[in-house]
Amino acid sequence: MDDVRREFETSPKRDSITWSAAIAAYAQRGDPVEALRLYQLMVKSYVKPNNIAFMGALKACARVGTLEQGRNIHGHIKKCRLETEPLIESNLIDMYAHCRSLVDAVEVYQRSLKREMVVWNSMIAGYAMHGNLHDAVKVFEENINKVSEMNADTFIGLQKACAKQVALEQGRSFQKTSDYWDQFDKPAVGAAIMEMYAKCGGESSEICAVFDKLPKDKPLSWAALISAQAIQGDPLGAIKTFEQMQADGYKPDSLVYANVLNACTMITDVTQGRLIHEQVKQNGFENDPIVAKALIDMYSKFRDFTEARSIFDKLSNNQLGLDAIMAGLVEHGQPEAALQFFKEFQLSGSEVTNVAYISALKACSKMSSLEEGRRIHEDIKDSSFANDPYLCSALIDMYSKCGNLEDASKVFSSVKLNNATCNAMLRGYVHHGLQEEALKLFESMQFEGVYPDEASVLAALKACATSGDLGDCKRLHAYVIERDLEASAPLGRAFITQYANLAGIEEAQVHYETLPLRDVATWNTWLAVLADKDYSSAVKGLEEMVKETKPVPGTFNNLLTACITKGLVNECLELLKSMNNVHGLTPDAEQYAFFVNALDHAGRLDEAENLLVDLPLPVNFDNWASFLSSYKHHLNPEKYCLGHECALDYERASDVYSNDDLRMGAFKFHALPKAVEAWNNPGSVVIESEPEMALMRGTDLTDKIEKHKVLFKDGRRVVRRDPSSDKAKEEALCGHCERLAISFGILNTGPGTTIRVSKNLRVCADCHTVTKLMSKIEKRDIIIRDSYRIHHFNKAGECSCNDFY
Numbered sequence: 109m110d111d112v113r114r115e116f117e118t119s120p121k122r123d124s125i126t127w128s129a130a131i132a133a134y135a136q137r138g139d140p141v142e143a144l145r146l147y148q149l150m151v152k153s154y155v156k157p158n159n160i161a162f163m164g165a166l167k168a169c170a171r172v173g174t175l176e177q178g179r180n181i182h183g184h185i186k187k188c189r190l191e192t193e194p195l196i197e198s199n200l201i202d203m204y205a206h207c208r209s210l211v212d213a214v215e216v217y218q219r220s221l222k223r224e225m226v227v228w229n230s231m232i233a234g235y236a237m238h239g240n241l242h243d244a245v246k247v248f249e250e251n252i253n254k255v256s257e258m259n260a261d262t263f264i265g266l267q268k269a270c271a272k273q274v275a276l277e278q279g280r281s282f283q284k285t286s287d288y289w290d291q292f293d294k295p296a297v298g299a300a301i302m303e304m305y306a307k308c309g310g311e312s313s314e315i316c317a318v319f320d321k322l323p324k325d326k327p328l329s330w331a332a333l334i335s336a337q338a339i340q341g342d343p344l345g346a347i348k349t350f351e352q353m354q355a356d357g358y359k360p361d362s363l364v365y366a367n368v369l370n371a372c373t374m375i376t377d378v379t380q381g382r383l384i385h386e387q388v389k390q391n392g393f394e395n396d397p398i399v400a401k402a403l404i405d406m407y408s409k410f411r412d413f414t415e416a417r418s419i420f421d422k423l424s425n426n427q428l429g430l431d432a433i434m435a436g437l438v439e440h441g442q443p444e445a446a447l448q449f450f451k452e453f454q455l456s457g458s459e460v461t462n463v464a465y466i467s468a469l470k471a472c473s474k475m476s477s478l479e480e481g482r483r484i485h486e487d488i489k490d491s492s493f494a495n496d497p498y499l500c501s502a503l504i505d506m507y508s509k510c511g512n513l514e515d516a517s518k519v520f521s522s523v524k525l526n527n528a529t530c531n532a533m534l535r536g537y538v539h540h541g542l543q544e545e546a547l548k549l550f551e552s553m554q555f556e557g558v559y560p561d562e563a564s565v566l567a568a569l570k571a572c573a574t575s576g577d578l579g580d581c582k583r584l585h586a587y588v589i590e591r592d593l594e595a596s597a598p599l600g601r602a603f604i605t606q607y608a609n610l611a612g613i614e615e616a617q618v619h620y621e622t623l624p625l626r627d628v629a630t631w632n633t634w635l636a637v638l639a640d641k642d643y644s645s646a647v648k649g650l651e652e653m654v655k656e657t658k659p660v661p662g663t664f665n666n667l668l669t670a671c672i673t674k675g676l677v678n679e680c681l682e683l684l685k686s687m688n689n690v691h692g693l694t695p696d697a698e699q700y701a702f703f704v705n706a707l708d709h710a711g712r713l714d715e716a717e718n719l720l721v722d723l724p725l726p727v728n729f730d731n732w733a734s735f736l737s738s739y740k741h742h743l744n745p746e747k748y749c750l751g752h753e754c755a756l757d758y759e760r761a762s763d764v765y766s767n768d769d770l771r772m773g774a775f776k777f778h779a780l781p782k783a784v785e786a787w788n789n790p791g792s793v794v795i796e797s798e799p800e801m802a803l804m805r806g807t808d809l810t811d812k813i814e815k816h817k818v819l820f821k822d823g824r825r826v827v828r829r830d831p832s833s834d835k836a837k838e839e840a841l842c843g844h845c846e847r848l849a850i851s852f853g854i855l856n857t858g859p860g861t862t863i864r865v866s867k868n869l870r871v872c873a874d875c876h877t878v879t880k881l882m883s884k885i886e887k888r889d890i891i892i893r894d895s896y897r898i899h900h901f902n903k904a905g906e907c908s909c910n911d912f913y
Contacts, residue, residue, distance in 0.1 A: 124158050132164035138397040140168035141459055144177065159193060166199040170206035173462055176495045178203045194222055198230040205234030208497050208528055229261040236269035242592045244269040258289040260297045267300035274595040274625045276308035298322040299332030306339035309625045327361040334364065338371040346371035347380060362396040369402035378410040395423055401432040408436025434467035443471035447480060462493045469502040478510040497528040504529060508536030525558045534567035541868045546571040547580060562596045569602045576866040576893060578610040595624050601633040608637040609898060626656060632663050639670035646670055661693050668702035673910050680706040844875050846892060854886055862889040870894050880905045
């Protein structure tokens with residue numbers, strides 16, 4: 109890049125050819141921001157862009173994701189009457205697809221007069237990027253008879269579409285078609301096929317068979333195999349392939365190094381990654397953009413931010429590493445450091461990318477820093493990214509998570525409707541308990557021609573989960589089938605959970621058995637459903653899982669939860685042992701906390717305390733809080749003192765301290781959120797009644813329940829408001845919205861009618877006890893679905909959770 113810059117700056121005459129060559133070079137070699145800056149200077153210098161300049165600028169827009177700038181360039185192309193050139197059309201489609209405006213991409217394709225192969229290949233790739241296999245295949249079938257030969261780009265796009273939709277059989281079919289057209293042995297096509305097999309749950313033998321037919325002297329062949337093995341969850345196999353490549357005498361390139369470094373992030377030790385980093389240095393790849401990004405990602409994952417910053421500082425173009433280091437800091441628990449780094453970068457005078465802005469806004473969300481978020485918003489308004497869909501989406505998320513839905517709505521209303529901002533607004537409504545508004549927005553998206561995608565459906569499903577409406581869930585499922593989104597693994601898992609919660613395990617099983625892919629995450633979801641019903645069923649499910657795929661540590665969390673719920677302490681210990689001895693997995697701190705909790709519920713408190721003291725892992729607040737919550741009747745304030753590290757979870761800390769002897773400790777934790785101006789999601793519930801559902805919050809029904817007030821006098825130990833007096837505790841607890849909703853249901857339904865309530869927060873201990881009394885006194889079944897689990901209180905006053913809440 110230094111040579112390109114030097115040649116351009118020393119050129120005696122900067123004509124359209126000189127400008128175009130520089131723009132194209134920057135766009136192709138990984139500096140899209142500089143390419144766009146040169147394009148703007150070219151226009152301001154009254155030099156007319158040619159095809160090469162336009163294509164370079166469009167490629168740069170696609171890399172950066174600047175939709176508005178891309179539209180401006182499209183306008184320039186129209187003025188120059190070049191919009192019918194096939195290569196220009198191809199680049200326009202690619203730009204719009206990358207900028208998440210598929211509608212504009214389709215419009216360019218439909219207006220194309222010649223529809224040459226390069227144009228419809230771009231359209232196939234655009235559909236693949238958006239997970240629209242049906243339309244990608246339709247474009248292929250429309251044009252296949254118009255050509256005498258096919259090229260690699262066609263099959264790459266089709267295989268990527270299959271991978272996105274988890275369409276394994278369709279991918280196998282296209283593999284045979286590519287073989288027919290003599291494209292199968294090309295590294296780029298083979299790489300796409302291996303990726304498809306890896307993402308669609310294909311056999312390892314199928315991936316190796318594809319690799320065996322590819323030329324081994326091409327690094328892309330090795331890079332694709334390493335990537336596929338990592339995708340399949342075999343990072344050690346990926347590293348072994350990397351070593352085999354070198355043993356066979358082939359030299360890795362930047363893509364190979366990047367892929368094997370990504371595999372290193374999946375193992376528990378950074379040692380292997382450091383060894384490969386040494387190779388990277390020796391072979392001169394440390395400043396390569398994709399290798400530098402992979403290194404920064406790896407060190408961020410292992411929380412070695414000093415090394416990540418060192419790599420960033422060595423980059424000649426620090427914008428290339430900015431996105432990676434910002435994302436690493438935010439995703440791995442360093443939002444304050446991310447914002448500090450962001451400010452330093454701005455002060456240096458360097459131009460900030462839209463991706464870096466997005467990471468900065470995520471940091472604000474994690475810190476609930478509304479004022480800092482507003483400051484960044486003002487910077488964005490003055491930048492070229494003001495109308496960028498992704499950035500506007502991040503702004504909506506930030507305002508929503510910081511408790512300011514009004515400003516989130518203003519951002520949403522200020523931009524043209526698109527999937528990114530609509531999805532963010534859907535999440536905002538759900539986060540604030542506005543389920544009806546979320547479902548209305550989902551419907552209006554379809555009327556406005558912005559068809560909901562996978563993320564839209566997931567957000568809408570969360571709204572259904574809170575509202576408890578099975579009808580809405582089924583309508584969403586019908587939409588998924590209609591839009592050919594059934595192959596989406598995240599959607600499949602979400603529907604399993606919702607059908608289990610709303611209709612029962614039988615309905616969930618029907619859906620589960622129709623899924624095209626059962627990956628580890630899907631099995632984990634299914635085990636969670638089984639474990640909620642019966643521990644033995646979950647164990648049988650684990651045995652079935654082992655026949656198809658290898659469990660991961662998180663797989664056992666659902667079974668451990670079932671053990672605690674059923675009081676199966678010995679079985680819990682056996683699970684932890686089997687993780688080590690049978691499955692080769694090491695229990696983490698969270699799983700030891702499950703065992704501690706099981707001991708707590710069995711009354712074996714000394715064993716629980718000894719386990720925590722001797723724990724071979726760092727003891728965290730979650731573990732101690734789990735233990736102390738059960739042990740709080742015996743707390744010694746001098747022995748058990750929680751420090752500042754639990755400040756972000758002040759409600760649970762308050763619960764731990766809220767017996768009479770420790771009330772002052774509890775008071776301190778109630779004062780803490782006021783001091784840091786923390787925002788709490790207000791409690792709200794939905795109660796089902798015929799023929800409609802009623803939404804209410806804590807203050808809505810106080811007058812109505814005076815004649816049916818139930819006070820539990822003996823167990824008021826968990827109080828999340830001012831704990832200064834018994835009267836204050838009584839008033840606070842009686843105002844909890846689930847208690848009001850149940851009383852409303854008792855007053856407005858006939859004797860014996862089942863009462864169903866959904867709450868957006870977790871049920872507190874006092875309300876749980878009171879609901880047991882209500883169900884017993886009124887001889888009714890009461891079902892409460894909170895943010896953690898489903899509680900079914902029977903007429904005998906017993907809860908399905910066995911008092912594990």
